[in-house]
Amino acid sequence: MGSRRKARECALQMLFSIDVSDIPAEVMVRLFWSELNDTDFDEPTLDFASRLVIGTSENKDALDERIQLRAEHWRITRMAVVDRNILRLAVYEFLFEQTPQTVTINEALEIARRFSTFEATQFINGILDAIKNDLEKEGISNDSKNDVELNEVESAI
Numbered sequence: 723m724g725s726r727r728k729a730r731e732c733a734l735q736m737l738f739s740i741d742v743s744d745i746p747a748e749v750m751v752r753l754f755w756s757e758l759n760d761t762d763f764d765e766p767t768l769d770f771a772s773r774l775v776i777g778t779s780e781n782k783d784a785l786d787e788r789i790q791l792r793a794e795h796w797r798i799t800r801m802a803v804v805d806r807n808i809l810r811l812a813v814y815e816f817l818f819e820q821t822p823q824t825v826t827i828n829e830a831l832e833i834a835r836r837f838s839t840f841e842a843t844q845f846i847n848g849i850l851d852a853i854k855n856d857l858e859k860e861g862i863s864n865d866s867k868n869d870v871e872l873n874e875v876e877s878a879i
Contacts, residue, residue: 725764729771730811730829732763734837736775737807747779778807778814785813792852805842808834812850816857822865823854 736750745753751772763771778785786798789809798806812830815821821829827850834843857863 725767726770727829727832728763729767730774730833731836732758732771733774733778733811734804734807734833736771737778737811738803740775740779741803741807747776751775774811774814774819777818778810781814781818782810785810785817788813788853788856789849792849792856802838802842804838805834805846808838808846809849812846813853816853816864817862820864823857823863824865826864827851827854 732754736747736754739745739754740747740750743750755768755772786806789806790798793801801809808830812826815826816823819826827847830850831843831847834846838846854863
């Protein structure tokens with residue numbers, strides 16, 4: 723598993739905890755890293771995960787709006803906590819990171835396969851694909867910006 727996947731999984735765990743506890747993101751990040759005794763995380767991995775958590779938390783309302791537009795017949799508050807946070811994390815990456823959107827979708831689906839259900843993985847894929855198409859229509863696409871991460875994902879397969 724690549725270091726960025728580990729970072730995303732840690733970010734998801736922190737976002738899940740924030741969602742169910744209302745602990746501020748900055749506090750959760752400090753708590754999470756202080757409790758984790760794993761030396762497998764280098765500084766860039768820690769920084770990436772922390773940036774994802776804080777950025778996703780700060781932009782939660784805007785992310786939820788985008789998700790809600792594409793989650794037909796589903797209120798975001800009725801989604802499973804893990805699923806809505808996988809979606810938030812991915813949409814944050816679409817908008818604010820240089821990760822190619824196809825890589826972001828692939829990573830979100832791999833994480834969903836690990837932490838959620840088969841049906842949820844299909845649901846997440848449909849919503850993320852629709853949001854990706856919306857962003858492309860708006861002229862927002864990262865798919866040609868970062869071949870390094872694409873190569874990392876392809877080499878991990």
